[in-house]
Amino acid sequence: MFKNFRGSKKPYFIRLSLTFVFFIIALTAFFSHFKPAVYIMQFNFAPALTRVFVDFSIITIAIVIINILLAFVFGRFYCSVFCPFGILQDIIGSVFRRRSGKSPNFYYIRYIVLAATLACAFIGISAIFRYLDPYSNFGNIITGFVHYKEVSLYTFAPLIILVLLVLWKNRIFCTTLCPVGTFLGLCSKYGIFKMYISPDICKKCGQCEKECPAGAIDSEKKTLDNERCIRCMRCVAKCPGHGILFGVQNTSVPVKFEPSRRNFITTGVVLAVAAGVLAKGKDIAKTVVDSFKNRPILPPGAVSPEDFAQKCTNCGLCVEHCKGKILKKPDADYETVHIDFSKGKCEYNCKNCSDICPTGAIRKMTLDEKQNCRIGLVKLDRDMCSKCGLCSHVCPKGALRHSAGNVPEYLAAKCIGCGACQNICPAQAIEVVSIKKQSQI
Amino acid sequence: MNRREFIKNSLLAASGAVLLSGCTFRTTSNSLSSSKVTTTKFKHLDISMLGFGAMRLPTTSNGIIDDELNKKMVQRAIDAGINYFDTAYMYMRGKSEKAMGDALKKYDRESFNLTTKMPVMLLEKEEDVERIFNEQLQRCQTDYFDFYLVHCLNKHNWENTKKYNVIPFLERMKKEGKIKHLGFSHHDTPELLQEIIDYYDKWEFVQLQINRLDWKACRGKEQYEIARKENLPIIVMEPLRGSALANLNTSATKILKDYNPDVSVASWAFRWLAGLDGILTMLSGMTLPEHLEDNIKTFTNLTPLSKEENEVYDRAIAAHLKTQAIGCTTCRYCECPIGVDIASIFSVYNQYKQDTTGMGKNGFISHYEALKESERADKCIKCGLCKTKCPQRLDIPALLEKVDKAYRQIKGA
Numbered sequence: 001m002f003k004n005f006r007g008s009k010k011p012y013f014i015r016l017s018l019t020f021v022f023f024i025i026a027l028t029a030f031f032s033h034f035k036p037a038v039y040i041m042q043f044n045f046a047p048a049l050t051r052v053f054v055d056f057s058i059i060t061i062a063i064v065i066i067n068i069l070l071a072f073v074f075g076r077f078y079c080s081v082f083c084p085f086g087i088l089q090d091i092i093g094s095v096f097r098r099r100s101g102k103s104p105n106f107y108y109i110r111y112i113v114l115a116a117t118l119a120c121a122f123i124g125i126s127a128i129f130r131y132l133d134p135y136s137n138f139g140n141i142i143t144g145f146v147h148y149k150e151v152s153l154y155t156f157a158p159l160i161i162l163v164l165l166v167l168w169k170n171r172i173f174c175t176t177l178c179p180v181g182t183f184l185g186l187c188s189k190y191g192i193f194k195m196y197i198s199p200d201i202c203k204k205c206g207q208c209e210k211e212c213p214a215g216a217i218d219s220e221k222k223t224l225d226n227e228r229c230i231r232c233m234r235c236v237a238k239c240p241g242h243g244i245l246f247g248v249q250n251t252s253v254p255v256k257f258e259p260s261r262r263n264f265i266t267t268g269v270v271l272a273v274a275a276g277v278l279a280k281g282k283d284i285a286k287t288v289v290d291s292f293k294n295r296p297i298l299p300p301g302a303v304s305p306e307d308f309a310q311k312c313t314n315c316g317l318c319v320e321h322c323k324g325k326i327l328k329k330p331d332a333d334y335e336t337v338h339i340d341f342s343k344g345k346c347e348y349n350c351k352n353c354s355d356i357c358p359t360g361a362i363r364k365m366t367l368d369e370k371q372n373c374r375i376g377l378v379k380l381d382r383d384m385c386s387k388c389g390l391c392s393h394v395c396p397k398g399a400l401r402h403s404a405g406n407v408p409e410y411l412a413a414k415c416i417g418c419g420a421c422q423n424i425c426p427a428q429a430i431e432v433v434s435i436k437k438q439s440q441i
Numbered sequence: 442m443n444r445r446e447f448i449k450n451s452l453l454a455a456s457g458a459v460l461l462s463g464c465t466f467r468t469t470s471n472s473l474s475s476s477k478v479t480t481t482k483f484k485h486l487d488i489s490m491l492g493f494g495a496m497r498l499p500t501t502s503n504g505i506i507d508d509e510l511n512k513k514m515v516q517r518a519i520d521a522g523i524n525y526f527d528t529a530y531m532y533m534r535g536k537s538e539k540a541m542g543d544a545l546k547k548y549d550r551e552s553f554n555l556t557t558k559m560p561v562m563l564l565e566k567e568e569d570v571e572r573i574f575n576e577q578l579q580r581c582q583t584d585y586f587d588f589y590l591v592h593c594l595n596k597h598n599w600e601n602t603k604k605y606n607v608i609p610f611l612e613r614m615k616k617e618g619k620i621k622h623l624g625f626s627h628h629d630t631p632e633l634l635q636e637i638i639d640y641y642d643k644w645e646f647v648q649l650q651i652n653r654l655d656w657k658a659c660r661g662k663e664q665y666e667i668a669r670k671e672n673l674p675i676i677v678m679e680p681l682r683g684s685a686l687a688n689l690n691t692s693a694t695k696i697l698k699d700y701n702p703d704v705s706v707a708s709w710a711f712r713w714l715a716g717l718d719g720i721l722t723m724l725s726g727m728t729l730p731e732h733l734e735d736n737i738k739t740f741t742n743l744t745p746l747s748k749e750e751n752e753v754y755d756r757a758i759a760a761h762l763k764t765q766a767i768g769c770t771t772c773r774y775c776e777c778p779i780g781v782d783i784a785s786i787f788s789v790y791n792q793y794k795q796d797t798t799g800m801g802k803n804g805f806i807s808h809y810e811a812l813k814e815s816e817r818a819d820k821c822i823k824c825g826l827c828k829t830k831c832p833q834r835l836d837i838p839a840l841l842e843k844v845d846k847a848y849r850q851i852k853g854a
Contacts (some may be wrong), residue, residue, distance in 0.1 A: 412824030
């Protein structure tokens with residue numbers, strides 16, 4: 001028995017090293033200003049899909065199609081190699097030395113989640129993505145660590161839930177809740193190259209089943225569910241007899257199709273949920289926005305709180321890339337990413353946030369557009385003003401005019417609300433206030 | 442009661458019901474067919490003197506256009522012979538054109554006149570003109586506009602019109618048949634009106650704000666006279682000055698009701714306008730079916746005020762002007778970027794000052810406090826962006842401060 005124990009570990013190691021590389025790239029994207037890493041992050045499926053609906057471009061649709069094609073041809077390598085949230089789960093799993101074994105196939109839950117999210121994406125709401133999209137959750141969690149002092153407690157709620165899920169059934173999130181995983185899983189289920197257990201070699205030792213983090217293997221029946229398989233290659237490494245193969249599956253194993261009442265009901269529920277979200281989604285998003293205590297000042301390109309709340313998935317990438325360090329993660333006062341002018345200003349020549357936003361919640365803008373985009377207006381307290389005129393010197397738009405001994409004159413038509421004046425004012429007489437809708441001046 | 446009796450009784454009851462309902466049906470249909478509103482000639486067209494304005498469409502409680510009610514009102518308007526429908530790109534925060542397109546698409550396109558306007562205040566570059574025009578065609582779900590206006594011309598907007606070559610573009614659209622008749626709406630001095638008319642000699646009509654309140658105050662008379670001299674048919678906007686002329690204060694209302702208790706206050710304003718020559722149509726933004734019914738009543742066999750009635754009306758207006766507060770017409774062009782609900786604040790204040798509700802200070806406080814806290818007058822930061830947009834040229838920040846002071850005073854007392 002021992003002589004066969006050393007299975008071919010090569011695929012597993014290749015996959016591990018790729019995983020490692022992509023994880024480093026993901027961290028680089030968040031914590032350095034190395035642009036290529038950020039561009040690789042744009043390959044994430046869910047943000048790209050949102051962007052197709054938010055601001056359509058050839059590149060975003062190409063990203064979506066390439067992802068789908070890769071999953072169709074090779075299966076869900078995305079989940080084990082590229083997805084930073086998946087890798088995070090692997091890390092948690094290995095820290096706790098988790099083996100999962102058999103886990104139930106919650107197919108009805110995952111189809112309902114997928115239908116709801118697709119419906120949301122179709123009408124341009126990312127509200128559900130915020131809690132389910134793996135990439136955004138990853139961003140939220142790791143940027144939460146950096147800004148742990150500022151963020152509200154429930155930034156870490158996803159992390160806690162995730163740890164619990166991993167402790168329970170390892171990658172159960174990926175096979176049950178993750179809409180991206182479900183979608184790629186469907187591509188993979190009807191795809192070309194598949195993983196399968198060779199019935200001739202398999203001795204039903206069950207090691208692969210214990211090893212599988214997705215619970216996709218049933219060693220008794222010698223089946224491997226390609227819909228749930230995330231291509232981690234652990235089983236290949238583990239199998240004593242090299243019995244798990246990757247290729248065009250032998251057709252002698254029939255694909256079962258049993259239309260039953262249960263399937264029928266599931267389909268009905270899935271369609272109903274999707275229709276419900278389609279019909280009510282905008283209202284729900286609006287109620288969410290209305291429930292916000294304050295109206296935040298948003299980064300240039302976010303348009304309006306309603307728009308932004310529907311599209312931002314809260315990944316926190318912009319927070320890390322903001323030159324003026326004014327972008328903040330959601331906190332107790334504002335439930336979305338927002339600007340805080342108390343310690344900085346919106347740098348006039350910087351448009352990092354617009355360049356990197358993966359979901360398109362912060363629209364792409366030219367520098368000229370950004371420099372003319374009004375994000376707030378100035379509230380000038382004439383009694384507090386010390387008449388020093390510093391504000392008129394720092395205003396990039398010449399919206400504050402000062403003559404010696406007077407309170408400066410404010411020309412609102414020129415003001416973009418960048419916060420430079422608020423930042424320099426020694427008397428705290430200036431406050432930038434939020435506006436309902438951003439506009440070009 | 443045995444079975445036979447029961448059947449007999451029910452048969453009787455049923456036939457009675459059928460007969461009765463038949464009667465009522467007949468009477469309504471009679472009243473429908475007889476009431477057609479008065480029309481005027483414009484070139485080969487017969488235009489109804491009452492124009493259906495789409496700036497104040499009915500809304501549901503959460504502020505969204507009530508499409509169902511709007512469709513019903515359009516149906517009723519068409520039945521009553523109204524054939525002039527006036528919308529604009531900006532109305533109802535940009536939702537009006539679509540709502541009117543939806544409501545009108547089931548009628549024969551030849552049977553009504555659809556009007557919309559180029560929002561020159563929104564233009565940022567020349568390409569915007571064509572983009573917006575095409576968007577309007579799409580929103581209204583039509584291939585052409587019967588009447589098309591350059592919207593809300595004042596000094597700034599007129600500069601925009603010239604800068605972005607709006608007129609040459611609209612002229613081209615006219616050649617392509619996408620616009621039948623071209624005019625403009627005007628919100629500035631008589632001098633600028635003359636300048637605009639002189640600038641381009643193919644204007645076919647002009648839209649002016651004429652009503653009994655603005656006749657002297659906003660130099661409405663002078664504008665009217667220029668249009669008459671230039672022989673341009675006049676479309677009247679704000680005939681009720683944003684419902685101010687439908688809600689005169691208590692003493693003015695009493696004067697009118699004492700003279701004739703059967704007609705509405707609003708009908709006086711329309712009939713006063715009917716006394717002026719050269720008016721093509723009067724646009725009324727009717728938010729409730731009652732408004733529409735009352736207007737149809739006024740405009741069916743529309744008659745100008747008699748000499749005696751004119752005197753009564755003058756007296757009533759004089760009584761009203763004694764409590765005149767803020768000359769806001771609630772057109773909502775001001776669109777405060779901070780979100781202060783300027784028009785609602787002013788209308789609450791006007792209602793209080795003119796005591797149209799009869800609820801006095803308590804009414805003011807409760808109406809004012811019904812506004813969202815984030816939309817009240819004290820939120821104004823005095824940036825002054827609204828001032829440049831107000832067609833009535835009100836000093837909005839100063840007026841907001843006045844209302845806020847009044848509120849604090851009453852609240853403190």
